[in-house]
Amino acid sequence: MRRFMLMILMVSVLSGCWDLKQLEHAIYVTGLGIDYKDDKMHIYIRSLPLENVGKSEGGSGKKQDAPVWIGHGVGDSFDSATDNIYFTSQQRISWSHIGHIVFTEDALKRDRVIDDVVDVLNRFAETRSAIWLYGTQSEVDELFNSKPILDLSPYYAKENNPNNVYKQFSIAKPKSLRQYLIERYEPGKMAEFPVLNTNQNQWSKREENHPIQEWGGLMIMDKARFKGAYSIKDIKGLRWIEKSTKRAPLYLYKDESVYASIVADSPKVNIKPVVKGSNVQFNIEVEVSGTIIENPQKAKVKELEQLSTEKIKKQIRNTYLKGLENQADIYDLGYRLYKKKPKEFKRLKLSQGDWLKEDTIKDIKVGVTLESGGKLKVDRMKKK
Known part of the structure; x- marks a missing residue:
């Protein structure tokens, strides 16, 4: 009888692990791109394998070519476009590691697009307000495929850590989702998004051009109204x-x-x-x-x-x-x-x-x- 009760106790304890979700069994979104064309919202997600998101000893990224996976969803709104990605997702998608969001110029010019995106993110429990916001004049998939030098993980690229570069070269002040939400409702306040574009020629690796992100200026919003894109020279x-x-x-x-x-x-x-x-x-x-x-x-x-x-x-x-x-x-x-x-x-x-x-x-x-x-x-x- 004692043996029987012991076996039941062991089974009840072990049963708690049967439904355990492994960390590696998820798609971690580290970057989000927003575009608008053909009267549709286009969403791009940038994902990295878990081993290339974790921080290695000494504070550097993983010393290997980290693969970048890019998903593309289309819909009539931001929520429907993100849901569209679920049709081909092979694992659960985790939105809790988003480090930055990039809006194309076409998206920012479209009435209410940025408000639609921010409204969903502000309601969704997984996302944080400490997300960096950018505009871009490059194609989103091209921008997301560019990587930092020294074979560091893209998770440690400048778009996720803009303050380090800003302290050394102060040209376009980084903007977080939290800061944007404050500015959005302040009377007389405009929101300025740093522009992040792709540079194809400035760096090379093994005599081959290495595409990389570069500062391109600012895009300015007055509430939900687009007020233009400005080059580095302009600002x-x-x-x-x-x-x-x-x-x-x-x-x-x-x-x-x-x-x-x-x-x-x-x-x-x-x-x-x-x-x-x-x-x-x-x-x-x-x-x-x-x-x-x-x-x-x-x-x-x-x-x-x-x-x-x-x-x-x-x-x-x-x-x-x-x-x-x-x-x-x-x-x-x-x-x-x-x-x-x-x-x-x-x-x-x-x-x-x-x-x-x-x-x-x-x-x-x-x-x-x-x-x-x-x-x-x-x-x-x-x-x-």
């Missing part, structure tokens, strides 16, 4: 307005040739709205400190500071004018008015129409202080 002024800028190189020219270069960080920004009747203008003040990186002509510090001041001021103005072409408030001037003078923002009804003008930025003041010459000390006496 160079934005980094001087972003307080999050960590490292911004500036190349100084004289007689159409490179004269010197500096690198600046952590700009101090103050934007003051000036309201007179039905007219609103803004004064922009920027203070930048930097380091001299290149000075082959042995130019005086004072001259380099003056050249830097003029160029930063010009970049700020040019970026604003580029956004003005599409009424894209690239510096969030309306939001700054709302925060400082909410009654005036409401009275002027800035959120209800196109209000930006060429002279909306009344004045730009820039101050540059070069504190260091790298390994070489800056001789402040040469400024006099």
Whole structure:
């Protein structure tokens, strides 16, 4: 009798493992692509085998060519397009490891597409708000097939870890799903998506071109309205307005040739709205400190500071004018008015129409202080 009871107890304990789902018996989605064409929503999922998602000792990805699998679903909405992928899925699809979402320009131009996607993700229990958002001008499957160098797992590519690159080269501030949800409902606030494209030629492996992701600029949304795509050249002024800028190189020219270069960080920004009747203008003040990186002509510090001041001021103005072409408030001037003078923002009804003008930025003041010459000390006496 005791043996019989012991056998029953053992069977009851072991029975709990019979329905155990193995981790490797799932398709882990690490990237999500959204496109819109032929009046249909097109969804691309990027999946990696489990062994290439896990982090290896020392913090690097797995040292082998990690295979990338791309699924493609089509539907009338985001939910129906994702469900379409289930027809050919060989295992359960896990959405809990999505690291980034990429929207094509056509998708962002389509009314309500981004709201449809965000609404589903915000309701779905598996997805997180710490997902990076991007726009792209490349084909999604081409972008998803590109891989980082050194045979690292695509899971550790720049699209899943943008802050590491942004700290070294601050050109397009990363945007998370959580940040977008906040900006989507803030009066006067626009959402800026970094553009991630495919570069076919800059890197090679064994004398063969190695396609890789590259920054391509910004795409700007005003709520659910597309406000244009802007190249790296177009947005160079934005980094001087972003307080999050960590490292911004500036190349100084004289007689159409490179004269010197500096690198600046952590700009101090103050934007003051000036309201007179039905007219609103803004004064922009920027203070930048930097380091001299290149000075082959042995130019005086004072001259380099003056050249830097003029160029930063010009970049700020040019970026604003580029956004003005599409009424894209690239510096969030309306939001700054709302925060400082909410009654005036409401009275002027800035959120209800196109209000930006060429002279909306009344004045730009820039101050540059070069504190260091790298390994070489800056001789402040040469400024006099």
